[in-house]
Amino acid sequence: STAGPEQDHSAIWRKRAKMPEPARKSGGAAAAAEALLGEYMNAQVCVITNDGRSVVGTLRGFDQVANVVLEKSVERIFAPDAPMEEVPLGLYLIKGDNVAVVGKVE
Amino acid sequence: MAIFYSFFKTLIGKEIVVELKNDLQLQGTLHSVDQYLNIKLTNVRVVHRERYPHMNSVRNCFVRGSVVRYVQLPAADVDVDVLHDATRVEARALKAAAAAGTLAVRVRWR
Numbered sequence: 001s002t003a004g005p006e007q008d009h010s011a012i013w014r015k016r017a018k019m020p021e022p023a024r025k026s027g028g029a030a031a032a033a034e035a036l037l038g039e040y041m042n043a044q045v046c047v048i049t050n051d052g053r054s055v056v057g058t059l060r061g062f063d064q065v066a067n068v069v070l071e072k073s074v075e076r077i078f079a080p081d082a083p084m085e086e087v088p089l090g091l092y093l094i095k096g097d098n099v100a101v102v103g104k105v106e
Numbered sequence: 107m108a109i110f111y112s113f114f115k116t117l118i119g120k121e122i123v124v125e126l127k128n129d130l131q132l133q134g135t136l137h138s139v140d141q142y143l144n145i146k147l148t149n150v151r152v153v154h155r156e157r158y159p160h161m162n163s164v165r166n167c168f169v170r171g172s173v174v175r176y177v178q179l180p181a182a183d184v185d186v187d188v189l190h191d192a193t194r195v196e197a198r199a200l201k202a203a204a205a206a207g208t209l210a211v212r213v214r215w216r
Contacts, residue, residue, distance in 0.1 A: 036140070037168055039166075046163075048130070050127075052130075054161075066168075078159050084159075096170070100126055100127075101126070101167050102167060103150065103161050103166070106163050106164070
């Protein structure tokens with residue numbers, strides 16, 4: 001399907017997986033989840049993981065437990081005695097258990 | 107059971123330093139907090155940034171509640187007596203609820 005750039009991806013995935021529409025829970029749960037990282041959607045973010053790694057990418061999705069989907073992600077490796085290394089990773093999902101910080105890159 | 111959630115809400119707008127379990131320390135203004143004590147900071151500055159170059163261009167960030175070790179608060183912004191009272195009320199309610207077999211507690215934060 002060749003729709004515009006702002007197509008509803010979650011609806012497309014649900015259709016492909018033949019899943020029903022999610023029942024709209026009371027606005028509370030949805031609003032709380034959105035407040036989490038809603039402001040950072042589609043922005044460049046830097047995710048610091050629990051083990052101290054940092055991954056930079058475009059935030060494409062998240063949920064209440066801070067699982068995070070990053071597009072065009074790149075891991076930045078710093079060492080005190082070496083120049084910074086960048087490892088391109090592509091489209092990544094980082095599990096919320098491992099997420100320590102999500103920072104908006106200016 | 108939302109005693110510290112309410113407590114942090116009273117600190118929104120204040121300067122705090124969040125120390126994470128991986129030793130990273132972030133200083134910033136408390137922007138918001140949620141039920142999991144996830145914290146959002148604005149005007150973030152990494153304490154000891156020479157050691158942590160990762161976040162040089164980050165001014166706003168979200169910190170997952172589960173990775174926080176300490177939150178350093180300005181003493182002037184904390185009314186210890188109110189906190190003490192609220193904790194005492196909560197502890198009493200918890201004891202009563204545990205005895206009665208129910209654990210639905212509501213504490214009104216003054």
